[in-house]
Ligand SMILES: Nc1ncnc2c1ncn2[C@@H]1O[C@H](COP(=O)(O)OP(=O)(O)OP(=O)(O)O)[C@@H](O)[C@H]1O
């Protein structure tokens with residue numbers, strides 16, 4: 349059984365249907381990526397899986413349970429974490445405080461401390477600056493903090509919405525290396541990216557979204573070598 353199963357999901361903002369019936373699965377241990385142009389419905393999909401938006405129709409099954417009508421906190425508690433688009437860290441709080449907020453549902457103080465240490469070993473720059481306000485971090489460092497914070501809920505599935513957005517090539521490479529490392533540690537990841545090349549090169553499976561639908565699916569390698577994907581998303585002609 350897949351860890352996440354999305355069946356014929358439809359999501360609308362008022363009368364505008366942003367997601368028009370998509371289906372995909374994520375197996376435990378996999379990295380699955382959703383790629384596609386601006387406005388394709390990627391963020392809408394992640395926000396719906398997180399319980400922040402209610403689906404119009406369809407069925408979302410996570411870890412053996414239908415979560416369509418579950419509240420956002422319950423979904424986090426069940427093991428689905430979301431590192432949102434645009435990071436949304438708390439700039440006035442320290443880096444450590446931001447990480448602690450990611451663990452707000454946990455009662456195991458020792459375990460939380462261990463996971464904070466783990467975040468600092470994954471991202472040493474965060475450890476060095478742990479007592480500083482998070483707003484003083486660079487964009488790439490704030491992205492690391494957002495990922496670290498999402499990991500603090502000990503997720504079974506980590507959803508990342510455009511972790512490379514606005515980053516320099518070096519920072520982007522660092523983020524992609526971290527995703528690879530998390531995968532090697534057994535974290536299951538649903539990765540939304542506009543950087544198709546980077547996402548497909550590390551994903552087991554990928555889906556190309558176009559105006560609310562999935563236009564094409566395949567393994568990361570298949571999509572990377574698909575001619576239409578190369579033309580539309582990898583800057584080739
Ligand atoms: N709060 C909202 N109210 C109305 N329409 C919205 C809202 N949020 C998103 N949309 C619309 O829904 C569609 C899908 O948006 P979404 O943010 O999911 O796209 P995306 O694939 O994440 O795009 P991007 O790559 O630019 O982040 C777009 O047409 C967008 O304008």
Ligand SMILES: [Mg+2]
Pocket residue numbers: 390391392433509
């Ligand atoms: Mg988006």
